[in-house]
Amino acid sequence: MAGQISAQHRPMPRDYSRLGVVGIASGALIAAFIAAILWGQVALWVDSQLAWLAIGVGVITGLAARFLASSQQSLSVQMIVASAAFIGVVVGKYYIFALLLKAAVTDALGAQAASAFTLFSSATYDFLKEDTGAVVGALDAVWLGVACYTEVASNGGTSTSYMLLRTLKNASTAGL
Numbered sequence: 001m002a003g004q005i006s007a008q009h010r011p012m013p014r015d016y017s018r019l020g021v022v023g024i025a026s027g028a029l030i031a032a033f034i035a036a037i038l039w040g041q042v043a044l045w046v047d048s049q050l051a052w053l054a055i056g057v058g059v060i061t062g063l064a065a066r067f068l069a070s071s072q073q074s075l076s077v078q079m080i081v082a083s084a085a086f087i088g089v090v091v092g093k094y095y096i097f098a099l100l101l102k103a104a105v106t107d108a109l110g111a112q113a114a115s116a117f118t119l120f121s122s123a124t125y126d127f128l129k130e131d132t133g134a135v136v137g138a139l140d141a142v143w144l145g146v147a148c149y150t151e152v153a154s155n156g157g158t159s160t161s162y163m164l165l166r167t168l169k170n171a172s173t174a175g176l
Contacts, residue, residue, distance in 0.1 A: 024068045025080045031064030032057060032088025040095035044103065049096050054089045054143040061085040089144050097135045098124050 019027070035057040043050050065081040098119050106114040116123045128135060 019068055021076060021080060024065055024077055025084060027068040028061050028065040028081045028084035029087065032061045032084045033091060035060040036088045036092030036095055039092045040099050043096040044099045047100070047103070049093075049100070051140060051143045054092065054140075055146055057088040057092055058085045058146070061088055086144065093135060093140070094128070095119070097128060101127055 039050070039053045039057060042053065061081060061084050065077065065084070069077050098117070101124060102114050102117045105117050117127075118124065
């Protein structure tokens with residue numbers, strides 16, 4: 001029949017199950033870093049941290065892992081991917097801090113002074129050490145928990161999400 005693809009010529013879906021846990025973790029970390037960079041660029045564009053976009057880091061990381069893991073939906077994969085989402089959020093927060101700091105220094109002191117504030121410079125790190133409270137707040141723990149939960153939910157897990165919610169509940173009752 002016209003317009004139909006015969007069974008012989010149908011593209012076969014790719015099977016990534018041979019990647020193993022290391023391949024899935026690597027893919028999840030790459031996705032988390034890409035999401036963190038996108039988050040940083042959006043934050044720079046609107047001149048705000050937009051902490052709620054940490055959810056996007058969790059979603060992108062979880063979807064990438066789900067794509068790569070295909071049939072390997074195990075607790076170890078979920079924990080690795082939740083860790084990748086955590087790393088992505090931390091990297092994103094630092095990246096946003098560095099971008100916004102450089103923009104503020106450029107506005108206040110000019111481009112020549114701002115050239116000392118690169119992503120991995122000691123000047124940027126010194127500012128981070130002095131004003132950690134401006135970068136990391138109590139609400140960040142909530143957004144981080146939501147990002148990890150979102151990652152696990154998009155990765156098809158239930159036991160890991162329960163553990164994460166329980167950990168957040170215990171941290172909130174302990175006053176952390």
